[in-house]
Amino acid sequence: MKLNLIRPLAFFDLETTGINVGSDRIVEIAILKAMPDGTELIKTMRIHPEMPIPLASSLIHGIYDQDIADAPKFKEAATELAEFIGDADLAGYNSNRFDIPVLLEEFLRAGVDFDMSDRKFVDVQNIFHQMEQRTLRAAYKFYCDKDIINAHSAEADITATYQVLLAQLDRYEGADFEDKQGNISQPVKNDVEALHAFTNMNKPVDFAGRMVFNENGEEVFNFGKHKNKTVEQVFDTEPSYYAWMKQGDFPLYTKKKLEEIWTRWNKKKTPKAAAPHASKPAQPATKPAQPASPAAAQPRKPYQQPHKPHHQPKKETPAVSVTSDMLEQLKMKFGK
Template identity: 60%
Template sequence: MNHSLKLKKPLAVFDLETTGTNISRDRIVEISIAKAMPDGSVEVKTKRINPEMPIPIESSLIHGIYDEDVKDEPTFRQMAKSMAQFLQGCDLAGFNSNRFDIPMLVEEFLRVDSSLFDVKNRKFVDVQRIFHQMEPRTLSAAYKFYCDKTLDNAHSAEADTLATLEVLDAQIARYEGVKIETKKGEEIEPIKNDVEVLHEFTSSKIVDFAARMAYNDKDEIVFNFGKHKGKLVTDVLKREPAYFDWIMNNDFPRDTKQKLTQIKLSTSNTLFG
């Protein structure tokens, strides 16, 4: 297939099938990547992965992948380097990718080698965010609405990936130049055939991918869960240093721990010096 996105660099649209939805504990069992190139071509790679843990039956019933199907497949560690090379220089896109697929992929890479896959200088386009803000539903509904097609083999990574790319293409064709009103009453035109603009619309306010931290209205980083929800991260670290240790020693995603450590180190002179 081809696409009509205006790209300055490749856009890797991808989808994961996993053992579950816990970013810290669960593992990838299948990944499909549709790498949309600036020349309009698309390169598709789909691979099953041995998760090195049993696949719960409730997950297998959703995506149709069972322990027997992946027992002879390579582990993520074995294919991480080639996958990182395939994704090198790519911006990233998917359906609900900011909340699930990107955090899960980042976590798998961090588990193997924290230097292997860097998300800095990449743009993130979450097709679900565009869909929910412009036409509030699921990937199957989006595919029917924008492409007037029925999504066969839903929850197959490749079918979902290719449908997501088609939906993104159709969203841009439909919404480019369309104005919407923000919560502040301002009129904006959020959709353009430009990955940087789409990144700003769908992904500009990410602190950590699991959203344990977030930006408040003043663009200050606050905790987004638990007893300190809404409080400035820097204030909590200053007043309750043990909270940092508690997060580091408990079941939080490595990405969250990494971002929190960066915040702590960047303010260490004033907070802990």
Template identity: 60%
Template sequence: MKLQLKRPLAFFDLETTGTNIGADRIVEISVIKLHPDGTDEVKTWRVHPGIPIPLESSLVHGIYDEHIQNEKQFKELGQEIADFIHESDLAGYNSNKFDIPMLMEEFLRAGVNFDLESRHFVDVQNIFHQMEQRTLKAAYQFYCNKEILNAHSAEADTRATMEVLLAQIERYADTEWEDKKGNRSKPVVGDVEALHKFTNLSRPVDFAGRMVYNEQGEELINFGKHKGKRVEDVFDVEPSYYSWMMQGDFPLYTKRKLEEIYKRWNAKKAASRQQNRVQPPNQGGGAPSSNNVFQNNGPKSSPSIHQGQQQYPKPFKKKEEPAKPVDEDMLAQLANKFRKG
């Protein structure tokens, strides 16, 4: 059965600086406009986001700052994009939750009038998830060809989960998988460490995903205004962010991991302050810090004094006056002094 269209259906996808709809920006948009007669038009725009692209995002879509430095910003392209899809319904993958809201944010910021009220939206991911359920019951039926007896009892669900994993290892033993960077591997194997890596691809620090690890193993904030920034860097510029999170409605384990990072950051700061307080020893050639020859660590040595010999202050010596010329009075005084009695 073919797709019956009354008007064009615009399939589109966005590459962005991140996943925060309010704060992040589009760096690329590609649209395939499928017409009712079966023909299609394709247009792709690279967009300067006006903000740096985080490395973590560039590693996913391959677009770096240097690739868009000469491109137009969305406010210059928005009307052209709107004109291309103005009469179309919209379709995408996870588009209802991400692509359409992100596109509308950009239109609103650019002052472009784009009406959603009369359009239809087709989210292909929703069809996939609803037709191929992702419940334990569906997985048990798919992998083990069994129905769970006493479903939703703890023991029955636990045993079903164990059997599903064993069946997955057998089913996917030689199945290749490709990651977002194009790397191919066979990740579903009978090794717990390998399964751990495959089932934690987002590399969360705290399970809730409020913090994640980057490629270097450093903790990053994964939400809000500091999304994509190193946690320690956030503490450097906004130390109160720690208190805000600790007092906020975050999971206890998230707070526990945040506290570990904060203590490590504080220890580094204390070590740095201590190092700055220690003054390097005087290596010679510089003036002493005081005119007093005695210091707290003992008398100073002078190049003219042997090592180990103590130096004392020199006694005050009165300045000698020039000799007076000999006169008759002086000769008379000398004669009287030596005159025999």
């Protein structure tokens, strides 16, 4: 089956130093770009993570520190990778919860503006888990009746993911799905828009799942003491929560989306604060200036020491010579 595409769909898989979205780094990325005309482009690249690869991770994906010693750092490869993906929609296995958030963190660290606003996201794992509840290896065996050769190699995994999606489209064409509310639909279609809707049922705001959209399209917190409260409601009652999250150990993309909501909230609050004064005529800050007197219009004279207008300075008394008669009067007065 050929994918029905309006624009390219980029399947990608990451091998990383660990599973912490905010702090772990990419060591390998593989991208299979399915084009609308049916052609496929593949790019695979090892990345220097700028940190040691834990042995536990190396034992899973087989990439050790010496294997990436001469590999480019992500910031050196970021522009090339962004250009290869272009405006393609994104697809992967567990990509909504891990690969996309990790990739966005790396682009933000590298200072590359990888626009996500108009992309669709197809998470093949979500189709599988909602329809069959299995793992990638089991999915490949179940849908394609094959075993993954060199599992946990990024390129092998994305090739298997691509083939699983094609098999899912064949298998579930016209198949009914019943959601938790008892609604029945046929969501698995050869259409990226429909697959995006079906594999993004939690409607994450930031992909790490710290914030999600509720049924009214409002951003709500999905963790902690404010879980299920709208983000703007929390800003109204506890604005310091914004600063706490900005300074906390949260993914950069989570902080970026939080800041966008904060900016929007502040713009809405500013007009409200000014509203009570809007109906009152503006009051002058000071009393209107009085017309200048003719004297005031004259050029100012050089500064002179001010003097009190109602008190004339005392005239100095000439000095008087002291006589013997004056001394005698003083003796009589003071008894000396």
